[in-house]
Amino acid sequence: MSVALLIVDDSGFSRKAMLKSIPEGWDVDITQAANGEEALAALRKGLGEVVLLDLTMPVLDGFGVLEGIRDEGLEAKVVVVSADIQPKAKFRVMSLGALGFLQKPFNKESLAAILAECGVYSEG
Amino acid sequence: MKAEPLNVEENEVLQEVINIGMGQAGASLAKLFDVFVNLSVPRVSWVNDADFIDQVEKLVEGHGSSWAGVRQAFYNQLEGEAFAIYGAAGCQQLAGLIGYVDGDNGAEEELLLDVTNILVGACLVGVAKQIGKKLDFVAPTLVGMGKPISDLLYKRDREWDQCLLIEVNFCLEEGDFSCHLVTLMSEASIEQLRSGLIDFMESY
Numbered sequence: 001m002s003v004a005l006l007i008v009d010d011s012g013f014s015r016k017a018m019l020k021s022i023p024e025g026w027d028v029d030i031t032q033a034a035n036g037e038e039a040l041a042a043l044r045k046g047l048g049e050v051v052l053l054d055l056t057m058p059v060l061d062g063f064g065v066l067e068g069i070r071d072e073g074l075e076a077k078v079v080v081v082s083a084d085i086q087p088k089a090k091f092r093v094m095s096l097g098a099l100g101f102l103q104k105p106f107n108k109e110s111l112a113a114i115l116a117e118c119g120v121y122s123e124g
Numbered sequence: 125m126k127a128e129p130l131n132v133e134e135n136e137v138l139q140e141v142i143n144i145g146m147g148q149a150g151a152s153l154a155k156l157f158d159v160f161v162n163l164s165v166p167r168v169s170w171v172n173d174a175d176f177i178d179q180v181e182k183l184v185e186g187h188g189s190s191w192a193g194v195r196q197a198f199y200n201q202l203e204g205e206a207f208a209i210y211g212a213a214g215c216q217q218l219a220g221l222i223g224y225v226d227g228d229n230g231a232e233e234e235l236l237l238d239v240t241n242i243l244v245g246a247c248l249v250g251v252a253k254q255i256g257k258k259l260d261f262v263a264p265t266l267v268g269m270g271k272p273i274s275d276l277l278y279k280r281d282r283e284w285d286q287c288l289l290i291e292v293n294f295c296l297e298e299g300d301f302s303c304h305l306v307t308l309m310s311e312a313s314i315e316q317l318r319s320g321l322i323d324f325m326e327s328y
Contacts, residue, residue: 010165011140013133017328056143056163083147088160104144105254107327 002027003120006048008039008065009081010057014104018052018081021108026121036060040068048076050120053098055082055089066096077120081106129170129286130318137321138251139168145250146292152242153294157221162295169289176287176308177277183289184209184273184304193276194240196264198248201257201316204284204309206248207267207277208240210301215269217301233266239303240264247290247305255320277306284308 005028009015015032022028031047033039037060042048055062062080069076080093083104090101099118102110115121130138143166150161171179181187190212197205210218218239219232241264252259267276290305309317 011136011143013136013140013325020328056147056165058165083144084163085147085151086154086160088154104147 004049006051008033009054036065051078145247149246167291189272192269193267197262207306209304285311
C-alpha cells in the first residue's frame, strides 16, 4: 500500500528538488504544502503519514507544525529538511517529536539515507 | 549592454540558495552571541544600477541620517561589491547583545565589521559554493556611521550592471535585529550566477 507523503517547503524550487530526490520505487502518494498552516490542514485530512518538513517558512514555521502535531495528537512521522544548521534547532525539533534532521542542500543519497535511518523507507 | 535580470525560475533557485547561505550565517551569529537565532525567509529583489540608491532607500524605508554601512568587495568568477546597511536600532541591539558600553564607537565599529563579515561571507560564499563558482573577498571596511543611506552607497569602486538587494532579519531571544545587504555585480558575474543556478537546478 502506498504511503501518504507530505512535502512542506515555502520554496517551489525546494519542493521540486525533494520530489525529484525521492527514492525511485518508493510507493508514495504525494501532497505539497507551501507553509505550516497548509501542512496542518493536510495532516488533519490524513495526507501526511510521512512528512518532509522545512523549518523557515512564512505564516507558520516548521517548529509550529511540530507543536500542532503534538497538541492535536496527529499521527505523523516527521523528517525535518532545513538550512537552519544550529545545533539548538536540531535539538528543538527532535524534542518536539521529529524522527530525523537533514541539512540543506541535500541530494538523493542523503535523503534516502535519512529516510532509512528513520525507518520510514527501506531500500530494495 | 546591461545584463538580463534573472527570470522567475532562476530567481526562485537563487532565493533558496540564499536561504541556505543565511542558515549558515545564522549558525555563525548564534555562536558569536551564544544565543538561538530564529531565521526568517530573506527577501530578495533586483534593482537597476542607474537609480539603485533611490530604490534602496525606498525599499528599506531608509530616511533620516542614522544609518551605518560596511562595504566589502569580492572578486573572482563572481565580482562586485556588497554593502551591509544597519539602522540605528540594529546597531544598538548588536552592541547590547555583546555587552558593549554605550558610546564606545571603536568597539561598535569592530562589531559591525565582524557581523558584516559573517553575513556577507556566509551569504555570498554559500551561494558561490552551491553553484560551483569561485569567490574571494577583500576585508570589510566601515563606510560611515550616523549617515543617510545615500552617503553610504555613494563610495563605490565603479558602476556595476545589476544590484541584488537581500533583506535579512534575525530574531534573537534577546531582541531582533535586521540588516539589509546590497550586492552590486558586473554583467559577467550575472551570467556566471545564471549559469551556476541553472546547473544547480539541473543537478536535481
